Amino acid sequence: MSLPNDVVIAIDGYSSCGKSTFARAIAGKYHLTYIDTGAMYRAVTLFALRNNFIGANFFNVERLIEMLSKIHIEFVKNEDTGKEETFLNGENVEEAIRDLHVASYVSQVSAVKEVRTKMVELQRKMGEKGGVVLDGRDIGTVVFPNAHIKIFMTADPKIRAQRRLNELLAKGEKAAFDEVYQNLLQRDHYDTTREESPLVKAEDAYILDNSFMTPQQQMEWFDNLVLKIFGKP
């Protein structure tokens, strides 16, 4: 089974639904480029934290907006693992952007209109030739409203929190279920209620609830969707 060369696959959904794992698996199987748009917002957040534009009780939005032109984000393939990694102004920040500290501030940063405008522009550029799978919150609604395949992923919040906790513990980070669960509920709330491009299902997106699905079952679901949309090769 193959996809058109210029295919654009948009995967949106809640935090910690396994969007990136699923998107990576699709990219691997169908020889597409994976674009992790959440990583881009996380990189901007890391930049804001490091420069003291945001912290526990403050957010200097104006300074962040002023400095946006100084933020350069790119993905570079790690030749050993074959995985794309996130670079912020030439520095590999793939690990740094995944910790809970960045996660606690990323919703506020990604709600800023100017930040979104810049990221959307970059995402469109990265995906303009097609052959891409992107995951995020607004891919099927804003970034690529004409994507060939749109998927909206969801799963039970407690199951999502447990998966996220397992990931953090596996990396050796200290975290408790409740902290992770609260962070996730807070992000769901922010993501779905913010003014700028809130997380909503595109009308023509297919819903995938993977609460009780294995990665293999998800891939079977996707293969069937490809058959349904493009027919037999």
Ligand code: DC
């Ligand atoms: O997918 P993730 O958890 O890495 O995303 C991090 C944050 O970035 C999430 O809280 C919402 C935001 N985000 C967004 O607003 N739009 C996107 N396209 C991707 C992520």
